[in-house]
Amino acid sequence: MIKNLWKYRNLVKRLAFSDFKVRYKNSVLGFFWSLLEPLLMLLVLYIVFADIFPSTQENFHLFLLLGIALWDFFAKGTSMGLHAILSKPGMVRQVYIPREILIFSSSLTALMMAVLELVVFGIFMAISGLMPTSTIIYLPLIFIIIFILVFGFSLALGALNTYYRDVQYIWAVILQAGFFASGVFIDFSAYDADLKRTLLLNPMARILLISRDCVLYNKAVSTQDLTFCLVSALVILLVGYFIFSKLEPGFAEEV
């Protein structure tokens, strides 16, 4: 698979960029949508948790915004991956390319969008007068881990959705649940040990926790946490690739 991705790197790049462009070209506000969307989400959550259920979290708006940005990367990335095969029927039926390219380039598009959101977050952080500390060096690593997760899930979902069109609805429900279970607006570190351990089995919950620690609270990330996230992402990638390669031969007949 890696060999194929490398061999077609030029195509991967083009597909990722053209998808990125298409996403924003067709709307009036263009790519500002990608910035506006998380901000509106922030506004809603902020009103709820700052005014209605006050949170004691330090810099709660940044806590929220970082959570939203990283969760968006995962949620949008996997949803885009889910449609990556079906949305390009011509590239499946009329030409032959290794199909993992379509999935990989959709994950790359999601990565580009996530970087944009991160820039917005950075601006907010600067406005709030909070300077990142040296622990921020963990953030690129965390991005890589989320990217692996997105790619792994996308391989499985993109392939499954080609055969079973209702996978997209099932996944939408799972994402909805994941939004709550990953603590986008909740700080799990305050929970008692047992509950926390269970909640943190979800790699996205752990990723949000450690990224807040290193970006906002100047805490180094433990090797144990990083290893857990990386290994679970790699396991998902392997399982995803297995499902994908089982289903891939029939794509042209199912699209």
Place this chain on the structure above:
Amino acid sequence: MDIIVAKNIWKNYKIPYEKRNTLFETLYGLLDTKMGYESFTALKDINFTVKKGEWLGVIGHNGSGKSTLLKIIAKTIRPTKGNITVNGKITSFLELGIGFQPDLTAKENIKIYGAIMGLSNTEIEKRIDGILEFGGLIRFKDTKIKNFSSGMIVRLAFSTAVQIEPEILLLDEVLAVGDLDFQKKCFEVFDRYREMDKTVVYVSHDLSTVQRFCDKVLLLNHGEQIGIGSPEEMISLYQSIV
């Protein structure tokens, strides 16, 4: 040198009585013990080789498996049984298209196709004008494909496919869609490809062009290989089984 070698190619399709396209339907279907599909054999034991520079024509009735065979050579679908080896870069012109995306402009689509064929950016840039000119579409280079007429899409696809100059070209009914002017251009390309020693698999119902360009012809009938041989022989055999 053998460019395409097909050995004992079989292709079975399962045609479900009711198409199950969702997980729920599939789960429900597991409870249903009746066999939910009938088997359809699109290709039965096809064998042939194509040498470098050779033109293989494929003829037969509608539904005889011509397009399926072409897709198997192009690798977009896999044979149920058998082996196909292809030595060289293929451009395939299947279902009248080469994988264009409707939301992108003509130029962007050409660039993506160039990337699929492994061309570098500068090589692609060099060819873009030639491709658009050949298709008579210079004015529309920044128009999205979805706003093209079907004739324009086919013209663009065909000119992209041939201007990229692949080693192997698979053509499925190109002539049926163009006007006389376009057909003339096609013939010019065909002549050029003959001179350049390109390998071509040509599927068509237009027997006169098959006769004119192909070195040998494969005749299919209901998925079976009736014969492979000289164009004259196969065309008269085809006409006798009509």
